[in-house]
Amino acid sequence: MKCLILLGIFVVAANAQSCYDDTQGACSRPGASDDLPNCNAKYSGFETVSADLSSYVKRAVLYSYDYLLMSTHFGNYEKNRAGFEKLFKGLSDFQWESAIDVIKYVTKRGGSIDFQTNHNTNTTRVAETTELQSLAKALENEKVMAKEIHSIHRKVARLHHEHQAQDNHDPETASYLEEHFAHKQAKTIRDLSGHTNDLKNLLKSGESSLSLYLFDEYLQKL
DSSP: OHHHHHHHHHHHHHHHHHHHHHHHHHHHSTTOOOOOTTOSSOOTTGGGSHHHHHHHHHHHHHHHHHHHHHHHHHHSTTTOOHHHHHHHHHHHHHHHHHHHHHHHHHHHTTOOOOSSSOOSOOOOOOOSOOHHHHHHHHHHHHHHHHHHHHHHHHHHSGGGGTTOSSOOOOHHHHHHHIIIIIHHHHHHHHHHHHHHHHHHHHHTTSOHHHHHHHHHHHHHHO
């Protein structure tokens, strides 16, 4: 344990010295550029997942709009499903707020979000669909987001680098992902899977109109 602590201290000291050297070099040369490439907030293994976090942000924004379209669809005068409207509005807000939160975190760590590069965030546009299909689609979306968080977490976890020469371990990023996303998404997936199976069983009764009405009333109370 002491060896690990000392190693961490030496790494931090080396980074600080690099920034110091940049500053000294810029000040000692007349007319030198004020560009100091090492004087930033980047450290540890953050840059390993910078592109992945950009991808996550863009997917979260896309899903937020998907959920908003679904919410509007169920809230119109024809469908009049206030419970489903509320559910999908909540999911839309969560994904939007998640995107903003990640953007703030990335900038805090000295990075930036790349909105230009295509990070394979293609997603099927689904707005007008049945109640059961909409729940299934939302469940699928949330599992995609959860798996993406797990993938990013694994890249900055020490276990991923046990047998590699370069250690990109970043406990601060791992802790952030766990606290802000992993636990919340596990609950969301559990809730949506419950809603999907409950509605599926209710529709088997043969009174689909009544079942949908009662289930929508239930969602309004959550």
